[in-house]
Amino acid sequence: MLQSLRGELRVIPVKGLPEVREGDDVAALIAATAELEDGDVVVVVHKVVSKAEGRVVRLADVVPSAQARDLAADEDPRRVEVILSESARVVRTRPPLVIAETRHGFVCASAGVDASNAPEADVVVLLPEDPDASAARLRVRLRELAGADVAVIVSDSFGRAWRQGTTDVAIGCAGLRPLLDLHGERDPAG
Numbered sequence: 001m002l003q004s005l006r007g008e009l010r011v012i013p014v015k016g017l018p019e020v021r022e023g024d025d026v027a028a029l030i031a032a033t034a035e036l037e038d039g040d041v042v043v044v045v046h047k048v049v050s051k052a053e054g055r056v057v058r059l060a061d062v063v064p065s066a067q068a069r070d071l072a073a074d075e076d077p078r079r080v081e082v083i084l085s086e087s088a089r090v091v092r093t094r095p096p097l098v099i100a101e102t103r104h105g106f107v108c109a110s111a112g113v114d115a116s117n118a119p120e121a122d123v124v125v126l127l128p129e130d131p132d133a134s135a136a137r138l139r140v141r142l143r144e145l146a147g148a149d150v151a152v153i154v155s156d157s158f159g160r161a162w163r164q165g166t167t168d169v170a171i172g173c174a175g176l177r178p179l180l181d182l183h184g185e186r187d188p189a190g
Helices: 026-033 046-052 066-072 077-085 131-146
Strands: 041-045 056-058 087-094 097-102 107-109 123-125 151-159 166-174
Touching: 026 041, 026 046, 026 131, 041 046, 041 131, 046 123, 046 131, 046 151, 066 077, 077 087, 077 097, 107 151, 131 151, 131 166
Parallel strands: 041 151
Antiparallel strands: 056 123, 087 097, 097 107, 151 166
C-alpha cells in the first residue's frame, strides 16, 4: 500500500497508446510508453479496461424489452435494454434519460453504458465487471513489466446534477486507500 505521494502531484499523460481491443495487455501498452516510478498513481479510463476485457455489446445482438421500448422515446431501445440489464435498479427516468444504480453501487446516467469512444458504430461499452479487480490485475502486471510499485485507479466520467460538464470518478483502485476516514477528528474550526 502506498503511504505517501511525497507532497507532489503531477499529471503526466501517457501518449501514443493504440486503440485498445479485446484481449490487449493494457499494462504492457502503458509500460511500453510510460516511465513509471515507485509511488506513481496510474489512472486508466474505464473504456480502455472495458474494451480489453471484452465488456462491449453489439446492439445488433440485443432484443429490447417492452420496458426498454417505453423508456427509449426517440433513442435506440436496444441501448436502453443494455442499460436496464446493467442496472441493479432504475432510480429515475425522464425518457430517454435513465438514472440507474449499477451492480457496483454507482448511481449514474445510463448505468455507465456509453457509445462514445466505442470501437465501432452500433457498439456500446459497459463498465468493467469488477473495477477493483481490474485495477489490481493492472497493478500486478505493471510491477512485473516496469518494476515499479504503483497504485492504479480505474476512472469514469460522471455528470453532476444541476451542473454542466463532467467529473472523473475513481470507480476502482488498487494500491492506495480510496477513502480517508476523518470521523471524530477535529478540523481547524473545532
